[in-house]
Structure formats: C-alpha cells, structure tokens
Amino acid sequence: MILGHTIALDPTLEQEAYLRRACGTARFAYNWALAEWNRMRAAGEKPSTAVIKARWNAYRGAELPWTYEGTKCASGQAILELGTAFANFFRDCKKPKKHRRFLYPQFKKKQLNEGFALWNDQFDLDWDRIRIPKLGWVRICEHLRLCGVILGATVSFSGGRWFVSIQVDADSNKEAAPPDSIVGVDLGVETLATLSTGDKIQGPKPRKRLLGRIKRLQRRISLQKHRAKKAGKKASRRQFIRQLRLSKLQARVANIRKDATHKLTTDLTRRFETIVIEDLNVSGMSKNHALAGAVLDRGFHEIRRQLQYKAAMRGGNIVVAERFFPSSKTCSVCGCIKDSMPLSIRTWICDDCGAEHDRDINAAINLERLGLAEAEVTRGDMGPLLVHASVLASAMVEPRT
Numbered sequence: 001m002i003l004g005h006t007i008a009l010d011p012t013l014e015q016e017a018y019l020r021r022a023c024g025t026a027r028f029a030y031n032w033a034l035a036e037w038n039r040m041r042a043a044g045e046k047p048s049t050a051v052i053k054a055r056w057n058a059y060r061g062a063e064l065p066w067t068y069e070g071t072k073c074a075s076g077q078a079i080l081e082l083g084t085a086f087a088n089f090f091r092d093c094k095k096p097k098k099h100r101r102f103l104y105p106q107f108k109k110k111q112l113n114e115g116f117a118l119w120n121d122q123f124d125l126d127w128d129r130i131r132i133p134k135l136g137w138v139r140i141c142e143h144l145r146l147c148g149v150i151l152g153a154t155v156s157f158s159g160g161r162w163f164v165s166i167q168v169d170a171d172s173n174k175e176a177a178p179p180d181s182i183v184g185v186d187l188g189v190e191t192l193a194t195l196s197t198g199d200k201i202q203g204p205k206p207r208k209r210l211l212g213r214i215k216r217l218q219r220r221i222s223l224q225k226h227r228a229k230k231a232g233k234k235a236s237r238r239q240f241i242r243q244l245r246l247s248k249l250q251a252r253v254a255n256i257r258k259d260a261t262h263k264l265t266t267d268l269t270r271r272f273e274t275i276v277i278e279d280l281n282v283s284g285m286s287k288n289h290a291l292a293g294a295v296l297d298r299g300f301h302e303i304r305r306q307l308q309y310k311a312a313m314r315g316g317n318i319v320v321a322e323r324f325f326p327s328s329k330t331c332s333v334c335g336c337i338k339d340s341m342p343l344s345i346r347t348w349i350c351d352d353c354g355a356e357h358d359r360d361i362n363a364a365i366n367l368e369r370l371g372l373a374e375a376e377v378t379r380g381d382m383g384p385l386l387v388h389a390s391v392l393a394s395a396m397v398e399p400r401t
Helices: 013-042 049-063 065-069 072-092 206-231 237-271 282-286 292-298 300-313 359-377 389-395
Strands: 002-010 114-119 129-132 136-140 148-158 161-170 182-187 193-195 274-278 317-321 347-349 356-358 383-386
Touching: 002 148, 013 049, 013 065, 013 072, 013 114, 013 148, 049 065, 049 072, 072 114, 182 237, 182 359, 193 359, 206 237, 206 292, 237 300, 274 300, 274 359, 282 292, 292 300, 300 317, 317 359, 356 359
Parallel strands: 182 274, 274 317, 317 383
Antiparallel strands: 002 136, 002 161, 114 148, 129 136, 148 161, 182 193, 347 356
C-alpha cells in the first residue's frame, strides 16, 4: 500500500529562498508546457508529454539558464503532471457530463500555496534531515515513521510553513482487530460519530469556532483588493501579510479537523473488524445553506476514505448501507418504520412497541444489524461493500435483542 507521510521542514532563510525559486521554476515550466501544447494543437500537430519535454530541455538550455539553479525535478515533474492532467481530461470526456470531474488544464498563478516534486533518486533522508539537490541538508521536524520503499517526495508551502510529503510503498500488515467484532457508526452534525455500543464522539468544530476571525480577514483582504484595483496599483505588502494570516488560520482549521478524523478512524479500525456506515449524499447536503458549513466542517467523505484504507491494512471490512436506508426512522426493537422524522427530533417513541429511542444511537444499532445480515450473505469478502435491497429486507426481519 502506498502511503504518504507529511513532515514539516525547518529551513534557514537562504534555504527558504531556494525553495521559493524551485516553486517558481515548476510553475513556469508548467505554464510554458501548457502554452506549447495549445500552440501545437492550433497548428495541427499532435502534442505529447515526451515531445513537450524534449522541446523544454532545448529551450531552457538556450534561453533560460536560471532554471538550472534548482533541481531538475521541479520542471521535469511539472511537465509530467501536465501530461497526467490532459490524460485525465480526455478520459473524462468519454463519460456523461454529470459524471465528469476533470476540466481542461489551466495556467497556474503565483500564490501562497505552491510546491515542487522530488524523484526518489534525487534526495536522501537522514534521521532528522533531508538532502535536496543543489541545496544540501535541510532539517525536518520528525523522522520518517513509515518503513518500505521510498517512491518520491513533494515539497510544498502551506499555511506559512514548508512541508515535505514522502510517498512510501509501505507494509500494510498491521495487527488485526478482534475477530467477528462489528459496530454501526452514525455520522452526524451535532455529534461527529455515534456508535451502536452507545458511545458518542463529539469531535471538534474548528470552522465554527474560528469563523469570526476568518470572515474579518476575508473582508479586509477583499476591501484592500478593491481599493488597489480602483487606484490602479498592485497588491501591497500589508495585503500579502493578511493573506498569509488567513492561510495560517485556514491551515489551523484543517489540521484540527484532520487530527480528529485520524484519531476516530484509527480507533474504530483497531477495535472492530467490520464497520457499517451510511452512503451519505455529502454534495446534496452541502447545497442546503443552513447545513453546508456544519457538514463540510465534519469531513464525512474523508472519514469514509480513511476507514476504507485503514480497515484494509488490518484485514477488516467496511459495509456501506445504501443511501436511502431508513436507519433513523426504523425502530431497532420491533422494526416499525415511521413515515417521517425531521432533523429537529432527537428522541422519539415507537408507536407500535412504545420503545423510546435516541435518534443517533437507534440509527447506529440499525446499521450494526444491517452489517450482521450482510455478513451472512457475503461472509469472507473483504473491502467496501454496498448493501442491496434484498439484504435490507432480511435485516429488518429479526429484531435486536
């Protein structure tokens, strides 16, 4: 399994200047290659990554001697990434319009968040430092924790700090979870995750907590841009400083959310062999203006993604209930399904058996029972599974005891 470990760098001022020049070289090479690709298409020629790269090497040798000051990986990998972008775009053109994800490649602008790539034979790692070509050893804030074959690295600037992300073909065999252990997980806005065992994981709400500061900075930056454009001037240094402060604030929000997600998914995959979750329509939920901020602050898609690969590392299963499974409206005692249940109702009483339910715990219990029914149908299968209507019907027959 290919895993990545992102480590913060601690460069000196001279090393930081080199890293910025390397980022500029990568951006310039990408834009030059895209312009050359467009020119060849307009002239009726057939562009390719190999042809563009050969022309770039000839052009930089004659016209751009400054590009040799940094590592050759910066410009070389940028052109390879352009070829990958075009391959994704042309492959997507064959799909229906509503299923397309990749747009035609666009020119890159100079911005705060930039980076460049390093090939596996162009850098070395020591315990607490990394050697970058034509720069030397740069201190890193922690050692590489993954064991395996190093495939490459990417140096990036984000949130006011430099990072290196090292890709490793790592050993994915970890200690397996207890056999035949299963849990239903109901993800929500108020409570991050509710387990069928009755546990509730609240989770942080970093965006909600820091939203006031983010909005104030965004308003000031927008006003500065408007005044500079009206006066015909370039962006001032104060505007750049505020943009950097905003980037740091947004990085802090992302880091808090990422930390909570990793702790939750690691704990679940370590304790349970089978985890049952819902196929949430995150894009549809995000269209609701009242819920969009809270939904995106939870990171439901990232939780599901991490559960899938972490469960695979421990030999576990991820069972995904279909989107319209009535987990919240179904009584976990008698199986009766209510006609409707608004989000404002957090506890309810079954009309048939009179059982009182906590909405989230009841949904998690129904998901667990659904996973047990799926295990009977597809016992021994690994990986994410999508539960079908026949399994849903069988799951509603036997009530939970």
